[in-house]
Amino acid sequence: MIERLAVIGVGLIGGSLARALRMAGQVGEIIGCGRSRENLELAVELGVIDRYAQDPSIAVRDADLVFLAVPMGAMRELIKQIAPLRRADAVVTDGGSVKSSVVADTRAACAGMPAWFVPGHPIAGTERSGVGASFPELFRQRRVILTPLPETDPQATERVRAMWQATGAEVSEMSVAHHDELLAATSHLPHMLAFGLVDALTRMDCRDEIFRYAAGGFRDFTRIASSNPVMWRDICIANRESLSAMLARFSTEMSDLAASIRDADGEQLLDIFTRAKAARDAFVDGASPLD
Amino acid sequence: MIERLAVIGVGLIGGSLARALRMAGQVGEIIGCGRSRENLELAVELGVIDRYAQDPSIAVRDADLVFLAVPMGAMRELIKQIAPLRRADAVVTDGGSVKSSVVADTRAACAGMPAWFVPGHPIAGTERSGVGASFPELFRQRRVILTPLPETDPQATERVRAMWQATGAEVSEMSVAHHDELLAATSHLPHMLAFGLVDALTRMDCRDEIFRYAAGGFRDFTRIASSNPVMWRDICIANRESLSAMLARFSTEMSDLAASIRDADGEQLLDIFTRAKAARDAFVDGASPLD
Incomplete structure (x- = not known):
């Protein structure tokens, strides 16, 4: 009490x-x-x-x-x-x-x-x-x-x-360090991707049309880009070490993915998407309610 | 009829x-x-x-x-x-x-x-x-x-x-070309980010813990990573030209963002997040229902 x-x-x-x-x-x-x-x-x-x-x-x-x-x-x-x-x-x-x-x-x-x-x-x-x-x-x-x-x-x-x-x-x-690494992966990195995606799109010439033709998936994906900017500025600076490491890891992942797309490497793409779908489906099954 | x-x-x-x-x-x-x-x-x-x-x-x-x-x-x-x-x-x-x-x-x-x-x-x-x-x-x-x-x-x-x-x-x-550019931006790129994020996390040592501590924002953000892998392999290969251009654009955006985080450049971060939030909020206001 x-x-x-x-x-x-x-x-x-x-x-x-x-x-x-x-x-x-x-x-x-x-x-x-x-x-x-x-x-x-x-x-x-x-x-x-x-x-x-x-x-x-x-x-x-x-x-x-x-x-x-x-x-x-x-x-x-x-x-x-x-x-x-x-x-x-x-x-x-x-x-x-x-x-x-x-x-x-x-x-x-x-x-x-x-x-x-x-x-x-x-x-x-x-x-x-x-x-x-x-x-x-x-x-x-x-x-x-x-x-x-x-x-x-x-x-x-x-x-x-x-x-x-x-x-x-x-x-x-x-521990403090483990918390900050975990959150960099599950929360801070996704927020950076959502903010970064929306910002990249707003800089394009056809921005109005882009947002006009965006569908439900885009809405869900970018929901976290509506979060408080001051709060997120502070989070980024406070956790810049772990977040920078996660951004680098993600950048490597995306370079590999971009190469597979450029090379039309269907086998590699199917591997990545299948692995991701399995993990995400398992996450949803396991996460609701608390495991 | x-x-x-x-x-x-x-x-x-x-x-x-x-x-x-x-x-x-x-x-x-x-x-x-x-x-x-x-x-x-x-x-x-x-x-x-x-x-x-x-x-x-x-x-x-x-x-x-x-x-x-x-x-x-x-x-x-x-x-x-x-x-x-x-x-x-x-x-x-x-x-x-x-x-x-x-x-x-x-x-x-x-x-x-x-x-x-x-x-x-x-x-x-x-x-x-x-x-x-x-x-x-x-x-x-x-x-x-x-x-x-x-x-x-x-x-x-x-x-x-x-x-x-x-x-x-x-x-x-x-036109065909305009459609494919638009969809690369609003749908194909976001799907790549969601697949790429989940895949990157599944490769980490503490993957089980990561998914255990992920919250609602993560669930929404990664929903599209549960999409059909074969369909997305085919989309990537079919639209590889426009999608590669969008991936490159996004990569530049994220490099800039990563640099701002590394340098603890709060002003720049606040600019990006504020711009993204405004665009996303306007999108939601304008997009529901059809504008």
Whole structure:
């Protein structure tokens, strides 16, 4: 049970966490914090938060659990600001998509890794942003990865685990580095391909016609290109090492594929497509619901 | 009104056309043809076709409209087989995704482009295959492109246009070359990216874990990697010129993007993502329903 939850950044992720915990009866009071007063007023109206403060150091003052859901470029300053003013027994966790940068930011902000900070990442989301897009079922049957460090208090990790479990998520733990490699492959690279494809098409002369004749497959494929640009700029920079490695790997794959197409090598093409289809079909069969 | 329709290849596309025309009351008898007797039996059971013949030259004998919905690698032989045995007033059209190769195949099979052949392409589909996946609404509010040639009989084109309009599709005409460039951009390239991504991930050591932690965005993004491998092998080879040009264009885009990530060039990344998001959001707003 959380007595008082502070959510810094009441958007899709922060708002959905607040809604889910409220629905589960696992939280007393919820205090929101963010830069847009309009969004915070809407969050109060929607019943997502009980009240708000625009100053993070005020928002966290009485909270026993603090959730940071801001773009990763804003993490370091935020942690520096709240660290000295948090309640002594408060646990702080985050939802950032790259754990190495959050850990580096925390170390820098606190002169070492504090025991009360539990790096975390819910593998959930949609291409929409803002509290209006939030809903309490977002994390149900989704995975949440925690990446506690040797310095992290195991009891703090347990509190964060219990919080996510209350939303219906399945929680697992792994190392910071492994998390960042995994996410580069499954999330960051696909987002780059979707953004890159749509951008490449918008630069073509017949762009209007292209979009006019695009069909349902294109719509699904490019859905993630509607994601928040600032958030993704920050993710790219934060995870640039793992993401660069994945981009290089993909580039090799596509060079091979392009060569097979140029050479009309039907056997090789059939091999690639058959292997990919089998893996994708198995993924869908296995992934719904949680395996 | 079609007296007798022959559908060669009773799969997702051929089956859906048969169902749609039946539902619209625009067809008398429907004869199916294909290599799998099991699939044809199922098509009869489902009421998609009235009867079938496994020999295309028998299937087309009494038909006044013939629809070819086979992988593009099978087109040339098929056209050669049916050309001499079709009814004298029969119109033949196809649903192939690359028009230049179908036209080349037809020219080769008939020693010149016959007036009765209308190259066509419904921009619709799902990642599923076979008559069991077909449904009568597949073409509703979708676009169909016809690419008639100077040799094509305008009345034949009109008959094919009327057929597609009866399914609820919007029909337009353009040149063969323009069609193939457009489809390379909106469909063939995205399919290559999806196949290439899934294949690249299956070659990684931690492939099982990767698929375990993939989320909804990944599922949407890779849906088209579940498409029919033989069909896509044939599309790649048939459209290798336009597709190679698009792959090169995309490769340049991704090299630039990779450089921006490596250099942590936030301004450049934000530009790309913002431009892509705006184009994708406009596409969705404008594309639903038909603009």
